[in-house]
Amino acid sequence: NAGVTQTPKFRILKIGQSMTLQCAQDMNHNYMYWYRQDPGMGLKLIYYSVGAGITDKGEVPNGYNVSRSTTEDFPLRLELAAPSQTSVYFCASSYSISAPLGNEQFFGPGTRLTVL
């Protein structure tokens, strides 16, 4: 199992450019998430998905879009990149929650994005 994979590892964008961060998991997880980690800060949730075709906003969704056409893939789209989007982006996945146990999230290696 590759777990959660993310591409690219690094990217530099110019202001106003667009790009898609790719995320895939091969664990047949229902739930997938996108977080961003700003320097010296914890991770903040951008978007999440509970299954193919179902997505919802997290804490910091502005400037991003997502889609989930398959169980495996959960791409994050940046439209009109801004310097404030310079961050490290982590994708994660987990099984569906079944009470009373919470499942750990498995994280990808991250994508380091710089917007100049």
Add this chain to the structure above:
Amino acid sequence: AQKVTQAQTEISVVEKEDVTLDCVYETRDTTYYLFWYKQPPSGELVFLIRRNSFDEQNEISGRYSWNFQKSTSSFNFTITASQVVDSAVYFCALSEAGGTSYGKLTFGQGTILTVHP
């Protein structure tokens, strides 16, 4: 709204010292889950432990131990006899268990631990 606070921004110790990382959380849910993740210099996030709110037993795993106290809303992490390889950023996180939580994690801001030889 839920919140996780890690008051210690940075901790520096010498190898073999014991070190405790503090985590205080806020949530309205009676059922929730607490996590610790390690982020070494390479940048990936490594899961360390999950604890549900009904289980207040402390846990020990090798040199690592966790102290969960609902009365003070704390979930502290102790490393005994620290080693240089323990140098990393450590995150405490909370997930509520309500029907629409979907496992979403709220992270603390992290504690940078540096262990000197």
